[in-house]
Amino acid sequence: MIVRGSTLFNPISFADAAVGSRTVHLRLIETTDLHLHLLPFDYFTDSPSPGVGLLAAAELIEAARAEAENALLFDNGDFLQGTAMGDYLAYQRKGTAGDLHPAINAMNALRYDAITLGNHEFNYGIDFLMSTLSGAACPVVSANLATRKGAAPRGDRTLVRPYVLLDRMLTDASGARHPIRIGVIGFAPPQVIDWDRHHLHNAVHSRDIVETARAWVPEMREAGADVIVALAHTGIGAAQHGDGMENAAIPLARVPGIDALMLGHNHMVFPSPIFTGTAGVDAQTGTIAGKPAVMSGFWGSHIGLIDLLLSHEGGRWQVLGTHTQTRSVAAAAATAGQAAPAVTPGRQKVSASSPATVVERLAASIASVHEDTRNAIRRPVARTDVALHSYFAHLGETQALSLIADAQRRHVTARLADTGLRALPVLSAVAPFKCGGLSGPGHFTDIPPGPLALRHIADLYSFPNAIAALRVTAAEVIAWLERSASAFNRLRPGGEDVLLRDARVPGYNFEVIDGLEVEFDLSQPARYGPDGTIINAVAERVRKAAFDGKPLDPAQEFILCTNSYRASGAGGFPATGAGRCALQDGTITRDLIRDHLEQIQTVTSGAAPPVRFTPLPGTHALFETGPGAAAHLDQIARFQPERRGLSSAGFMRLRLDWSSA
Ligand code: MN
Ligand code: MG
Numbered sequence: 001m002i003v004r005g006s007t008l009f010n011p012i013s014f015a016d017a018a019v020g021s022r023t024v025h026l027r028l029i030e031t032t033d034l035h036l037h038l039l040p041f042d043y044f045t046d047s048p049s050p051g052v053g054l055l056a057a058a059e060l061i062e063a064a065r066a067e068a069e070n071a072l073l074f075d076n077g078d079f080l081q082g083t084a085m086g087d088y089l090a091y092q093r094k095g096t097a098g099d100l101h102p103a104i105n106a107m108n109a110l111r112y113d114a115i116t117l118g119n120h121e122f123n124y125g126i127d128f129l130m131s132t133l134s135g136a137a138c139p140v141v142s143a144n145l146a147t148r149k150g151a152a153p154r155g156d157r158t159l160v161r162p163y164v165l166l167d168r169m170l171t172d173a174s175g176a177r178h179p180i181r182i183g184v185i186g187f188a189p190p191q192v193i194d195w196d197r198h199h200l201h202n203a204v205h206s207r208d209i210v211e212t213a214r215a216w217v218p219e220m221r222e223a224g225a226d227v228i229v230a231l232a233h234t235g236i237g238a239a240q241h242g243d244g245m246e247n248a249a250i251p252l253a254r255v256p257g258i259d260a261l262m263l264g265h266n267h268m269v270f271p272s273p274i275f276t277g278t279a280g281v282d283a284q285t286g287t288i289a290g291k292p293a294v295m296s297g298f299w300g301s302h303i304g305l306i307d308l309l310l311s312h313e314g315g316r317w318q319v320l321g322t323h324t325q326t327r328s329v330a331a332a333a334a335t336a337g338q339a340a341p342a343v344t345p346g347r348q349k350v351s352a353s354s355p356a357t358v359v360e361r362l363a364a365s366i367a368s369v370h371e372d373t374r375n376a377i378r379r380p381v382a383r384t385d386v387a388l389h390s391y392f393a394h395l396g397e398t399q400a401l402s403l404i405a406d407a408q409r410r411h412v413t414a415r416l417a418d419t420g421l422r423a424l425p426v427l428s429a430v431a432p433f434k435c436g437g438l439s440g441p442g443h444f445t446d447i448p449p450g451p452l453a454l455r456h457i458a459d460l461y462s463f464p465n466a467i468a469a470l471r472v473t474a475a476e477v478i479a480w481l482e483r484s485a486s487a488f489n490r491l492r493p494g495g496e497d498v499l500l501r502d503a504r505v506p507g508y509n510f511e512v513i514d515g516l517e518v519e520f521d522l523s524q525p526a527r528y529g530p531d532g533t534i535i536n537a538v539a540e541r542v543r544k545a546a547f548d549g550k551p552l553d554p555a556q557e558f559i560l561c562t563n564s565y566r567a568s569g570a571g572g573f574p575a576t577g578a579g580r581c582a583l584q585d586g587t588i589t590r591d592l593i594r595d596h597l598e599q600i601q602t603v604t605s606g607a608a609p610p611v612r613f614t615p616l617p618g619t620h621a622l623f624e625t626g627p628g629a630a631a632h633l634d635q636i637a638r639f640q641p642e643r644r645g646l647s648s649a650g651f652m653r654l655r656l657d658w659s660s661a
Helices: 054-067 084-093 102-109 126-133 209-222 249-253 329-335 358-376 399-416 454-460 474-485 589-600 627-639
Strands: 023-031 070-075 114-116 145-148 163-171 177-187 227-232 260-263 291-296 302-313 316-328 382-384 426-430 450-452 467-473 512-514 517-520 542-547 557-563 581-583 611-613 620-625 642-646 652-657
Touching: 023 054, 023 163, 023 260, 023 291, 054 070, 054 102, 054 302, 054 329, 054 358, 070 163, 070 227, 084 358, 102 126, 102 358, 114 177, 114 227, 163 209, 177 209, 177 302, 209 227, 209 249, 227 249, 249 260, 249 291, 260 302, 291 316, 316 329, 382 589, 399 426, 399 454, 399 467, 399 512, 399 557, 399 581, 399 589, 454 589, 467 474, 474 512, 474 517, 474 542, 474 557, 627 652
Parallel strands: 023 070, 070 114, 177 227, 227 260, 260 291, 426 557, 517 611
Antiparallel strands: 023 302, 163 177, 291 302, 302 316, 382 450, 426 512, 467 557, 467 581, 517 542, 620 652, 642 652
């Protein structure tokens, strides 16, 4: 069935629409939030990282192009910063006139049709950005960033052109060609001028995304745009428009005249089930307010595809149907099975008999800057006077976690300083990611005193999460602590040698909330099961939770720093899930840890443990940790640890006296 109506847009599925000779298939392909992940390589761990990187995604891009008669390729911003290569190029290599930035070189080689700017494009200053963009072979669009603001958006002197009209010839199913004018407009989060204030103050001004769209889209129509694509470096947030909102996808989709939305910024995948139930969003078909929209993860993890089925009759283009999907680079690599990876950093075998693909040529062109970056990452960024380890995180010895908590708090506090949330106290939730468990007795963070380089940051924070901050009540904080306290087995008073940790709860689900003084009573049953479901609603292990020396008032509100994984609802922690974020700006937590370390320069001994336990006289527990803990037993002297040999899996067993906990 083909629905034709007075509206330009009819969100019917492709499967229902017979492709006739008068219909034209136009495919829009998106990359977003590449963060200068070109090669599939992780500079934090100094090792290959399959499943990310534009050069890996390029294989999918070429395949997606080959499937469609007509395709356009767009990047949605945040391409310039995010790996050590980006920092190396901006701060050390500098670059001489005529040098092409590898990101731009890659986008030119892959024949992008247009790109927009994300917030991170400004991290290295305007001069660096503008000289980088000068090498771009395709138009760069952004409508809501201006070097001089007029009375209304159309009176602004924008930093780059607000939109572009791409005149293309589209081939229909019968092979006939038809001219079309495709309007492409770009948007960035208006907060960028605050986030990079030191670069942008008085030099760049921003406007609300929706206000800007309402102003420019009619002009694009007047200028003959047949179809309008919004390259919106913004995520899916609140349904209602609020002035200056950061994640404006839903109200933007409602702006008349926009036919398709390329999204990004909050590093998620759309369509995906996480958005099920979000008002105005169809998480299955990939539409927002009825418009096709796509968000393709981050670091080149996915490409996003919007297929438009168009008709061209009487000189007028109409959108008959749409289809939205993402394709995962990791999934494609898994399907390819034993086939050798198409992209390997470093030396490339390029022989005259087998002409190099564009991907191979790009990898070869990046090889030298890749090696220079690997040399740069070995330089220390700071030093630590104390050992940073995770052997006793569950016992409240959280020096390594406090460092992460401080880094999160610094970033979130700065980001919220200009908002109505600045008065709320900021708590910071952290978990020991490398903490034994199924990964074995060697899987602990263990950094000796001395210099700290990037690889140590990856050791401290082993997942590439992004920062997120939630607005929570004290009651929700206490529920969060109950979920965390459920990581332990129950200790019966007078009991002997019960294993302390519930082996079914991974380290990353033991959350410590930095900023509170907490006491757990492990003689009580757990409220939560290992999967995060409530198994005993009245169970209370949180004996004490105090802020600033005073017990929490249940109605009191806080900002709680956490990460994108947790904020999405993973692990069943309360107050999480779509729509709960006060801040989710896509900053990678490892990056803000590095920034924090560069600020403090030296890690020194921290505050008292944020978690204590209610003493249980005559009670002992068995605690399993990595054998490397032997060097640090003095830190848990209050438990009078006795060594009990190794477990069958190789963990060091300690008998702990809970009467003095
Ligand atoms: Mn980003
Ligand atoms: Mg961003």
